[in-house]
Amino acid sequence: MRFFNVKYTFFNAEAVYPFRIFMYDHERKIRSTALEEDSELPSDRLEMWQNFELKGATLQIHEADIEDFFHSADVSQEDFEKENSVYFKCCALRNKRAQEISDKLEQKFDIKDELKFLEETKSFMPIIDRVRVEVLNFPLNRSQEVSLCTSLVEKLFIKETLPVKVAALSYFIAKANNIKDEQVLADIILAALFRDIGHTMLNKSFLIEMKDILDNSFYLKHPMLSIYVLSKTGIEFNKNIKRYILEHHELADGTGFPRQKKETHTSELSYMIQIAEELVKKVSSKEMSVQSCLWAIRNQKIDVDLNTKYTKNLADSMLKLIKLEENT
C-alpha cells in the first residue's frame, strides 16, 4: 500500500509537519498535494479539509512518511488502524492465507498429468485443490470480483460439486490459452459457479428428466434467470461475467441458445466454460475418457451427444491439456 488514509482531526492548526499531505478524490481518481512538507498548516485549510472529507475525498500520506507522521501527529495506532480498517483486515487475511498455502504453492503441478489421472481416480479434488491454492494467492486490492472469488473458492473448493468442478476445469482451460490476468481468471470462475443458478427458479422435475429439456422454453431462458438472481445479491458484477453466463450455451455454428450467436460473436471464455461442462458431464457419466473428449474437441468431431462446435484457436488449445503419449 502506497498511501494511507488519515483524518483531518489528526492534524493541528499552525503546526509544521515534515511530510507531504495528499488529497485523494475517489470519483475522479486524482491525487493532489494538500500541504507541502515543512510548511505551516493554516486554520482555514483545516476547515477546507473537513468540507472535502464530507464530500467524499480523503487525506492521505505516503508510506515512506509513516514514521514522521506518528512522531509529529499524536495519533494512536488504534485510530490509525480504524481509519485504514479494510487494509489491515485484508493484510491479516492475506498473511493467514499465505501461511496456509505457501508450501502447496511451491509444489509442482501439471494439468496434463492430473487430467490423465482423472480417468483412473475419477476425482477432481487435486485439480480443485490446486485451483484453491492459486486463487487464494490472488491480491485483495485488484477488484471486488477478485476478492469475492477468493472468498467463494475458500469456502466451496473443499468438496466436489458440479459447479466447482466446472469452475476448476474452466480455470485450467483459460490458463492453457495463456490467460494469466487475475481479473479474467476470477471472472471465469465466478461465471462458471453462477451460470446455472437460474435453475432455482424452475420446476425441479425439469432438471432431472433432461430428455426434452431443450424444448422447454423456461429452460432456454435460464441464463437470463441466472443474471436476475445475481442482481438480487446487491453486488454489481462486471459485464464480462454477465456475458459469460448469458453465452455459456451458445455454439459456434449458431445452434446454441438463448440467442443463437455464431463463432466470434460469442466470447471464447464462454466456450471454455462450455467445454469444461461437457468434460465434467462426460467424465462423471463415464461415457468418454478425458483424453478422448479433448481429442474430439481438438479435431472438431461432431458427435450427437457431444455438442461441441468451437473456434479453431480454442480447439487447438486443447493440445496443451492432452498428454501426447496417448492418442485415440
Next chain:
Amino acid sequence: MDIEKNIVFIHPLTDKLKALLSLVEEAGDEFVLYEMDSVAEFVQLIGIMEHSITFSSELEKTKEYLKKTKSFVKSPQCHNCTVFENSYPPHLLSKLRVRGLNQVFRESEINEQDLFDYINRFFNSFEDGAEPFETGIGEENIGGDSTEKDEDESAATLIKDIGGGRDSLFSNLKLKKVALGDGFIGSPFDNLKRKNIKQFEPVLKQLKRKKIDFKPVEPALRKKKNTRFTPVPKELKRRKAPLFNPVPRENKNRRKFEPVTRDYERRKRGEFKPVERELQKKPFKEKERKGGLKRGNFQAVERQLERKRKLFKEVERDLNRKQLDPKKKKELEQRMARLNKKKDLLKRQTEQFEKLRSSYDPRSDKDKKKMTELYEELAKELNSQEFLLEEETYLKQESKTEKSRLKDLGEQIIDYKTFVIKKKSGELKLSQKDEKELKDELYQKEQEIDESEYYYPETMGLEYLILYNDMLYLEQVNAIHLCKLIQFAYQKEFEAPFSVYLLNKDGGFDPIYEGHVLNPTMFSIDEFENMKKERSSKWKNIKIPTFEDETFIKDRNEFIYPYFKDGEHFGFAVTHLKPLKKNHQDAKKVELLSLCLHGVVLESYEQCKGAA
C-alpha cells in the same frame, strides 16, 4: 317707500364736486353722506348700502374701486359717476364702463346744481310711481360702436337677469333689508356715516436730516517722497511692547467728546539696515582627494561595520567551534568501540554455552568445569549488561544532541558575495538531470497507482446458492431437503426460523416446511400457532417482499416473501429475524435465500394442480 339715500365722495375732489358736497350738506338729513380717501374704506362700505351713488374725480382710484367692487357696483341700485377735469381717450372710458362706471362728467361742462338734480332723480326713480331713471344731462359719449351698444344692452340684461332685479330668480346679490328704519343710526356702522374731513389734514412728514458739514478725510500718514528703504536694525526687532495705560473716565454724563491726551508718544521708525547674520557661511572649497578614496570620512563607519559583519571564513570557524570538541568526539568513539567489542564477546560466549549445553554430559567432569566457567563469565557479563545498555543510550543521546546542536545554530550571517559569484559561474544551479529527477519524484508520488483500495472478501450468501444449485440435480433430494438447507443457512447467518407455505383453493395455506415448529427457538409452538391464526390474512395478501420493520432494529422482525408465476400468487415464505448488524446488506441476503425456494414451491404447486 322711503329709501336710504347714500352718497359717497371719493377724494380728491374737483371744485364742482366740492360745491356739490356743500349743497348735499345743506340738504340736511335727507342724504347720508360719506367721504373717504381710500378705496379700502369704500370696499367695506359698498356691501352695506342698498341705494348709493358714488362720485370720484381721479382716474386711478376710480379704476381701483370699480375693480375691487365689481359685483356690487354693477347693480342698478349702485350708481357710479366721475367728474374729470381732463378728457380721456374713449377706450379708457369704455373699459371703466364695462367695469361698472355709469356716468362721466366734464368739469367744464357741468355745474353743481345739475349734479344735485341728477342725484335726486336717481334716488326718486326707486320710489313707487316714479319715472325710471334716465341719464340725460352732461352725458358724454363714452364709446360708440354698435357692438359696444349691443354689449351694453346685453350687459344690462345680464345684470337684470343675474342680480339687478329684486325679483330675479338668480339674484344672489340681493342685499338684505336693513331692519332699522333710520339706517345706520345706532348701528355699529355709525362711525362710517360722516366724517369730519376738516379735521383730517394729511401732513407730509418731513424727515429731519442732520446737517453735517462733510469734509473729505485727510490722510493721517503722508507718504514720503523718494525715501530709501533702509533695513530695520536688529535692535529694533525685539522690543518690548509699551505698557498700555487705560485712560480714566472723568465723567460718565459728559456729553461733549473731548480728545484724550496720549500718554505715550509715537516713536519714530528707524531706518532699515541689513541684518548681520551671526553665522557666517563658509565659502565652498573643494576637498583634496586622499589616495584615490572618494569618501574619506567613512573610514570610521566601515570599521564599525567590519566589526559587525563576519566574513564567511569566520562563520565557518564558529560552526566548528559549536561542534563537539575533537577530544570528546574521540572519547565517544572509543567508548562505542569498547561497547561493540563487549557485545561481540557476549555473543560468542552465549553461542559456546549453547553448544556445550546441547552436547553436555553431566557425568563428565570436563564438561562440568567448562560449563561452570562459562556460566560464571556469562553471569559477569550479564551483570554488566545493564551498564552496557546505559552506555549505549548515553552514546545515542550524545549523537542526537550533536545533530540538534548543528540544527540549532540560530541566525547565521552569510556573505552573499560568494553566492553571487557561484551563481554567475553556474555552481548553484541544479543540473538538468537533478532537476528532472526531483520533479519526476514529486510527480510520481502524486500520480502513483492507487493501491490503497482494498476489497474485503464477503460472499453475501452466494455459497448457499451454489450448494443449493448443486443439490437440484440429485434425484434423491426432495423439497424438504432443500428447505432444510435454506433453514440451515438462516440459522447460521441470522439465528432465524423459516417456514414455507403453499396457498390452497379454499383460501388457506398448507405448509411445505415449518421451521418455526421444527426448531422452536424464537417462538413456542403454541405461540406460533396463535400468530398464524392472527396474521394469516396479512400473510396471504402481501404481494411483494416486505419487512415488518424496515429499520431492522426490532426484535422478531417479520419477513414475508411471496411466490408468483405469471401473476398468480401460489405461496409465501415467513421468517422472523433478530436486529440486523449490517442492515441493507443483510436484508439482501435474507431475500436471496427465500428466492432460492421458488422452484421448489412451484413444483409443489404444479403437483397439487395436476392432482386436482
